[in-house]
Amino acid sequence: MDINDLKKMRDQAKRDLELRSGEHSHKITISMGTIGIAAGAREVMKAVIDELAKRDIDNVPVTITGSLGFDDQEVVMRVESADGEQVTYARLDPEKARLIVRKHIENGERVREFIVGMADHSAKKEESKS
Amino acid sequence: MNYRTHALLCAGAACLSSGADNVQAKLEEAIKETGLSDEVKIVRTGCVGSCDLAPILIIEPDSVFYQKVKPADAEMIVREHLLKGRIYEKNLIRDPDTRNLITTHADFAFFRKQMKIVLANCGLIDPENIREYIARDGYQALGKVLSEMEPEEVIEELETSRLRGRGGAGFPTGRKWRFVHQAKGAAKYVVCNGDEGDPGAFMDRSVLEGDPHRVIEAMAIAGYTVGAQKGFLYIRAEYPLAIRRVELAIRQARELGLLGRNILETGFNFDLEVRVGAGAFVCGEETALMASILGRRGMPMPRPPFPAISGLWDCPTLINNVETYANIVPIIMNGGAWFSRIGTERSAGTKVFALAGKINNTGLVEVPMGTTLREIIFEIGGGIPGGKRFKAAQTGGPSGGCIPEQYLDISMEYDTLSAIGSMMGSGGLIVMDEDSCMVDVAKFFLEFCLDESCGKCPPCRVGTQHIFRILEKISCGEADHGDLAQLEELAAMIRKMSLCGLGQTAPNPVLSTLRYFRDEYMAHIEEKRCPAKVCRAMVTYRIRKDTCIGCGLCAKVCPVNVISKVEGQKLYVIDETPCIRCGACMDVCPVGAVIKESVGTPVEENESCLSRV
Numbered sequence: 001m002d003i004n005d006l007k008k009m010r011d012q013a014k015r016d017l018e019l020r021s022g023e024h025s026h027k028i029t030i031s032m033g034t035i036g037i038a039a040g041a042r043e044v045m046k047a048v049i050d051e052l053a054k055r056d057i058d059n060v061p062v063t064i065t066g067s068l069g070f071d072d073q074e075v076v077m078r079v080e081s082a083d084g085e086q087v088t089y090a091r092l093d094p095e096k097a098r099l100i101v102r103k104h105i106e107n108g109e110r111v112r113e114f115i116v117g118m119a120d121h122s123a124k125k126e127e128s129k130s
Numbered sequence: 131m132n133y134r135t136h137a138l139l140c141a142g143a144a145c146l147s148s149g150a151d152n153v154q155a156k157l158e159e160a161i162k163e164t165g166l167s168d169e170v171k172i173v174r175t176g177c178v179g180s181c182d183l184a185p186i187l188i189i190e191p192d193s194v195f196y197q198k199v200k201p202a203d204a205e206m207i208v209r210e211h212l213l214k215g216r217i218y219e220k221n222l223i224r225d226p227d228t229r230n231l232i233t234t235h236a237d238f239a240f241f242r243k244q245m246k247i248v249l250a251n252c253g254l255i256d257p258e259n260i261r262e263y264i265a266r267d268g269y270q271a272l273g274k275v276l277s278e279m280e281p282e283e284v285i286e287e288l289e290t291s292r293l294r295g296r297g298g299a300g301f302p303t304g305r306k307w308r309f310v311h312q313a314k315g316a317a318k319y320v321v322c323n324g325d326e327g328d329p330g331a332f333m334d335r336s337v338l339e340g341d342p343h344r345v346i347e348a349m350a351i352a353g354y355t356v357g358a359q360k361g362f363l364y365i366r367a368e369y370p371l372a373i374r375r376v377e378l379a380i381r382q383a384r385e386l387g388l389l390g391r392n393i394l395e396t397g398f399n400f401d402l403e404v405r406v407g408a409g410a411f412v413c414g415e416e417t418a419l420m421a422s423i424l425g426r427r428g429m430p431m432p433r434p435p436f437p438a439i440s441g442l443w444d445c446p447t448l449i450n451n452v453e454t455y456a457n458i459v460p461i462i463m464n465g466g467a468w469f470s471r472i473g474t475e476r477s478a479g480t481k482v483f484a485l486a487g488k489i490n491n492t493g494l495v496e497v498p499m500g501t502t503l504r505e506i507i508f509e510i511g512g513g514i515p516g517g518k519r520f521k522a523a524q525t526g527g528p529s530g531g532c533i534p535e536q537y538l539d540i541s542m543e544y545d546t547l548s549a550i551g552s553m554m555g556s557g558g559l560i561v562m563d564e565d566s567c568m569v570d571v572a573k574f575f576l577e578f579c580l581d582e583s584c585g586k587c588p589p590c591r592v593g594t595q596h597i598f599r600i601l602e603k604i605s606c607g608e609a610d611h612g613d614l615a616q617l618e619e620l621a622a623m624i625r626k627m628s629l630c631g632l633g634q635t636a637p638n639p640v641l642s643t644l645r646y647f648r649d650e651y652m653a654h655i656e657e658k659r660c661p662a663k664v665c666r667a668m669v670t671y672r673i674r675k676d677t678c679i680g681c682g683l684c685a686k687v688c689p690v691n692v693i694s695k696v697e698g699q700k701l702y703v704i705d706e707t708p709c710i711r712c713g714a715c716m717d718v719c720p721v722g723a724v725i726k727e728s729v730g731t732p733v734e735e736n737e738s739c740l741s742r743v
Contacts, residue, residue, distance in 0.1 A: 001386055001387045001388075001394065001395070002394050002395040002396075003273040003276075003277055003394050003395075003396075006264070006269055006270070006273055006388075006394065007270075007273075009261070009264055010264050010265060010267065010268075010270065013261040013262065013264050013265035014265045016261075016262070016265060017255070017262060017265040017266065019133070019134075019135075019136055019190055019191050020136055020138070020190045020191070020254060024191075027191075029215075030215075031215075032213070032214050032215045033214065034214075037214075042165075045134070045169075046168075046169075049132055049134055049168075049169065052132060053132040058132065061134065061191035062134040063134070063135070063191060063192055063215065064213075064214065064215030065215040065216075066214060066215055066216045
């Protein structure tokens with residue numbers, strides 16, 4: 001192994017650790033309350049993780065949270081970008097979730113037809129200041 | 131496979147001894163049961179630092195910090211947090227003042243005030259997996275040094291950094307490396323001193339256990355710089371986990387060609403060997419350490435010649451402490467100038483302290499040099515438990531001295547500590563409150579040195595015996611002013627005439643407590659009174675008539691059966707004469723009726739505690 005091999009090895013290994021220390025472009029939060037689970041939130045999450053892995057996207061942590069409150073519209077998933085923008089998607093299934101990974105995470109286009117809510121926290125803070 | 135969550139389980143010695151292995155077994159079981167095996171990865175990390183909260187479990191990427199996790203809690207954390215995304219509040223820390231729950235460790239004062247350079251990887255990566263170290267830019271510094279830097283440039287970088295030896299004396303590291311670099315010899319050696327012996331200090335163990343590759347990489351850099359091909363890690367046998375992880379790390383590094391022949395295909399050869407010491411305090415002294423490596427009895431030699439000129443097998447030998455080596459890689463990666471901007475003018479960088487004693491948050495803390503003792507004890511350490519008053523802090527272990535209350539705002543660095551009669555030492559920091567008797571403290575540390583004296587030179591071997599005898603006399607209330615004068619004379623003599631650092635510094639705890647707490651010594655000598663009510667010969671136990679409920683617990687636990695019931699009353703009394711003052715009755719009394727009082731009269735001669743000397 002020479003120095004270049006070592007660097008290659010580091011770049012590969014880094015992905016694994018990014019979850020603990022890295023900067024994230026987006027963060028995905030999936031509503032995993034009782035109703036969410038019943039509506040298939042676990043399958044959605046697995047699809048998201050799988051799709052991210054397929055596309056070599058390793059700086060997007062996937063976390064879960066208790067019910068987000070849209071019990072009649074589960075499965076609910078929230079995508080938060082580094083600048084504070086939050087987009088909430090609802091009535092998802094694994095295929096729709098994969099589409100969101102491809103469009104929103106990879107290309108930065110929101111998938112309008114699944115959106116139930118949007119909040120821009122960076123903008124809100126600015127407003128409240130003024 | 132991408133995992134969405136990493137469960138970082140601290141596998142430092144404190145967490146392991148509080149049952150981290152059982153927690154892990156339960157975690158694995160629960161993760162399997164809930165079907166999360168593909169999503170959650172359990173990582174065993176090195177010491178997180180807050181050892182009083184063991185076992186510790188951190189869930190990433192949420193950064194939630196769970197403390198005192200029992201196997202049953204582990205199951206709940208999996209079912210609540212990992213499965214349903216709800217934080218399991220039972221195992222969160224509470225802010226001691228506001229009683230609010232603290233979720234992430236970044237919000238905990240103990241961590242917030244710290245600056246981690248030496249311990250940057252401890253508690254974050256799996257020390258048994260070289261890939262995780264490499265992911266944190268591991269071995270990049272070695273690659274940089276081997277491919278881009280001349281030995282001279284490495285030394286210059288170290289000199290610019292102003293790094294000083296973290297083993298205690300604070301010798302400039304760059305200068306030491308230069309001496310060995312310039313020395314002529316058939317072969318040269320690099321040694322890591324991992325014989326951490328100060329009672330209460332465990333930062334070296336933590337680094338070796340939590341980030342062993344950091345030390346290995348630094349030793350390889352040292353080998354290249356001074357011209358050595360062989361290194362020894364001297365670790366005491368009391369650190370079996372550290373030895374196991376270092377040996378594993380050496381094997382992993384060899385497999386990847388980061389140790390051994392032709393490292394990183396640059397033609398540089400360097401290999402390491404672990405030498406296990408039997409745990410003698412004197413082997414932390416460099417000449418005794420080398421004797422031990424050579425298979426001789428661990429005894430010091432007069433210097434010069436210094437190891438840099440004539441060390442192992444009479445060849446030039448570089449000896450640095452574990453924490454010193456742990457600073458090398460960040461200095462090479464970020465530059466000496468970066469390092470020298472941290473800390474103070476005379477002491478650059480950070481220092482790891484092992485907080486112990488009468489303090490709320492015990493454990494390892496890393497702070498920039500120049501942080502005040504007050505910040506360490508009251509902000510990071512969370513103050514003294516039970517609302518007691520701070521009395522003194524002992525730095526430098528048995529070789530150091532105490533820092534009294536008036537110096538709470540002292541800047542913690544090498545020279546300021548020496549100036550007030552203490553020393554940095556390896557970084558042990560033992561906090562004492564109003565219930566500590568300074569004569570007793572001095573006696574404790576002196577007894578340690580007396581036990582650990584190797585016996586080669588009489589001032590240390592015989593002198594410490596005599597000092598200890600005088601201290602015993604004082605704490606038994608049998609000393610007079612003549613004894614005190616002799617104590618001071620002997621202390622000065624041992625300091626001056628001993629062969630090595632052990633003897634030269636052994637009287638320090640006595641001298642520094644005498645300097646700041648002379649009145650306490652005088653109370654013992656003149657009034658036969660122990661103000662802190664610690665010295666057994668000078669206290670008496672009594673049961674308060676108005677508080678005693680007559681439960682009889684005290685009589686039950688009394689090892690010498692001197693507590694008896696008062697006929698016809700719900701009341702017990704202690705017969706003072708045969709009482710051995712063990713305090714067991716006080717510990718068990720449910721209503722606090724047993725009280726300890728200072729007395730002015732020593733115990734009978736034939737029962738004197740002196741008889742055991």
